[in-house]
Amino acid sequence: MTSKAEFVYFDGRGRGEIVRLALAAAGIEFTEKHLVTREQFLALEPDLLYNQVPLLRIDGLNLVQSSSTVRYLARKANLLGDKEPDIVRIDMVYEGSRDLMGGVFMGIGFQYDETKLVDRLHIVNKYLTVFDKLLKDNHSTGYFVGNSLTLADIGVLEPILASIDYFGKEVLNDYPEVLKYYNTVISLERIANYISAIRKPPNSPEYVSNVKKVLAF
């Protein structure tokens, strides 16, 4: 059973970016197939449980639902914690990071305009306050649980990187623990490689237009 995987999605962030990040963090090599026509998407349907992408082909499986896919990868790489309450803490932080993504960054260019993102900065700050406290409570190790990378760190990194993209790095100024976490995590070789070589840029109008064409909405 090889770990070489094929990731099928659009050439942008959306619901696929967290899967790319988890693949990188788990040290799993993968290729990407980008959907650019409606026909490509329709041809894929038999492999899509809910008729949705991203799709990850790995270990002979067709994985959908980005959080299920991410947990699968995290299990392979032992990033889910090995005992309670670490396991549930990692899960709660990860789920919070999904709420932050959904409440602020998902849908940019689709449901709302990125120039209006500043209206959602208070939501970012609410979560940064929580994250700062959690990191401090974890003895300021630079990680959310224990003293090495887990799915909690992976989940939070996505909205942190997006916050820096859209609001500038000063968004972290009032959150020293988050800043320490950020500097710790981006220094890891796999994460540094993700940021420099794998991560997609923010949505462009062309990207949004392509997704709408492929999904026919």
Next chain:
Amino acid sequence: MTSKAEFVYFDGRGRGEIVRLALAAAGIEFTEKHLVTREQFLALEPDLLYNQVPLLRIDGLNLVQSSSTVRYLARKANLLGDKEPDIVRIDMVYEGSRDLMGGVFMGIGFQYDETKLVDRLHIVNKYLTVFDKLLKDNHSTGYFVGNSLTLADIGVLEPILASIDYFGKEVLNDYPEVLKYYNTVISLERIANYISAIRKPPNSPEYVSNVKKVLAF
């Protein structure tokens, strides 16, 4: 370490109902504390990671994020599967059930009117089609994965019960595998007990009004 738990939420379904169902399915006894005043909610804040309920006090932990809480309970009761690909299949079905809840039933009385639910029946049918196929592919055992209850079955039961509440049992008529699953699962003693003694009724205007008062929105 006792498994007696305290569940803190409103006296209604919302994001709490799946936790009640998981508690029942895991065979864990619990009491409920219902929030009826703003002051009660404010007093709870130190125990709420993201300032959100439901909260489950169990094993000395304060669990939030309903899906994290449900997975914690499912781990305790061995309902997450014991090997791949069962584990990831259970997770993907569970996540699909959350999308169905979010796309159709969450927010009734809050963001939209239950009389307009029929506009969303096509979403229910889309998922019922997927579920029917999955159940057939699992050798028509009446369960989603293997031949006993898992988190997949628990997750799907919530929107199935809600669909029957709002659309009538005939909503399952074209989905024989889902009907078999439904009859199988509701016959289990713990699930039968959940339905008869634990499950909350649909949202009333008074319930919605109370939630808005407590959360100040």
